[in-house]
Amino acid sequence: MIFDTHAHYDDDRFDVDRDQLLGNTLRAAGIRKVMNVAADLDSVDSTNELSLRYDDVYAALGVHPSEVDPLTDADMDHIRDLTEENPKVRAIGEIGLDYHYEDSDPALQEKWFIRQIELAKELDYPIVVHSRDAAEDTMRILARFYEKNSQRINGVVHCYSYALPDARQYVNRGFMIGVGGVVTFKNSRKLKEVVSEIPLSSIVLETDAPYLAPVPFRGERNDSTRLTYVVEAIAEIKNISPEQVENVTYENAMRLYGLS
Ligand SMILES: [Zn+2]
Numbered sequence: 001m002i003f004d005t006h007a008h009y010d011d012d013r014f015d016v017d018r019d020q021l022l023g024n025t026l027r028a029a030g031i032r033k034v035m036n037v038a039a040d041l042d043s044v045d046s047t048n049e050l051s052l053r054y055d056d057v058y059a060a061l062g063v064h065p066s067e068v069d070p071l072t073d074a075d076m077d078h079i080r081d082l083t084e085e086n087p088k089v090r091a092i093g094e095i096g097l098d099y100h101y102e103d104s105d106p107a108l109q110e111k112w113f114i115r116q117i118e119l120a121k122e123l124d125y126p127i128v129v130h131s132r133d134a135a136e137d138t139m140r141i142l143a144r145f146y147e148k149n150s151q152r153i154n155g156v157v158h159c160y161s162y163a164l165p166d167a168r169q170y171v172n173r174g175f176m177i178g179v180g181g182v183v184t185f186k187n188s189r190k191l192k193e194v195v196s197e198i199p200l201s202s203i204v205l206e207t208d209a210p211y212l213a214p215v216p217f218r219g220e221r222n223d224s225t226r227l228t229y230v231v232e233a234i235a236e237i238k239n240i241s242p243e244q245v246e247n248v249t250y251e252n253a254m255r256l257y258g259l260s
Helices: 018-026 041-053 075-083 106-123 135-149 164-173 189-197 224-240 243-255
Strands: 002-007 031-037 057-060 088-099 127-132 153-155 177-180 203-205
Touching: 002 177, 002 203, 002 224, 002 243, 018 031, 018 224, 031 041, 031 088, 031 224, 031 243, 041 057, 041 075, 075 088, 075 106, 088 106, 088 135, 106 127, 106 135, 127 135, 135 164, 164 177, 164 189, 177 189, 177 243, 189 224, 203 224, 203 243, 224 243
Parallel strands: 002 031, 031 057, 057 088, 088 127, 127 153, 153 177, 177 203
Antiparallel strands: none
16 A cells, blocks of 8 residues: 655646546555645645545645745635645645745745744644755754744655755654655665665655656656555665555555544
């Protein structure tokens, strides 16, 4: 059984076969649960709806750092209302910092990252962190937050792309490390080292579908059935069986999102 902890099935690219995938294909391929993760304000609503329509789909609601420009306090209230109405909302995300494209002001990104962490704490939900080319600032914000509030922040660093020392710090704080198709790429030496050195109990599987398809599908539309290639890559790196990777990461994901 596989838990895809990060996917975007509300994306346009699934318009042609979304119902077949979520209603049938994924389950037949051993994909037992999917966390659909919102990115912008529209997808907060479409993610919420998907989780209400399909048994195996859960929802993370939040706004990606590249999409924070139009945000207002009313949007935070809207996210809070949806989480209170729908028990399948299990996390706040994806939230964080992205300095890769320089299209969104870093100060504004930071403001809404912090606001959404505070919302997660208020609701007692884990956070799904998106962090790209922003290792230091992400760590600084989470660390400061950690000191300022005695209460613990839980969550996952999705599509983990930083070096091993940072991964160890996240793991020590109880965070999960999200591993997907990138681990199958030839040039992913850094991620392979992270996977090798951190315990399996801190790893969760993710596609980021429709993005980041594993080898040999690199560049194509990704979906959760392709996680078997990620499972095999992790099993090979850690020299354990694919079944062990599936079982342990499934339990990790259930713990992360407070499911049983
Ligand atoms: Zn994503």
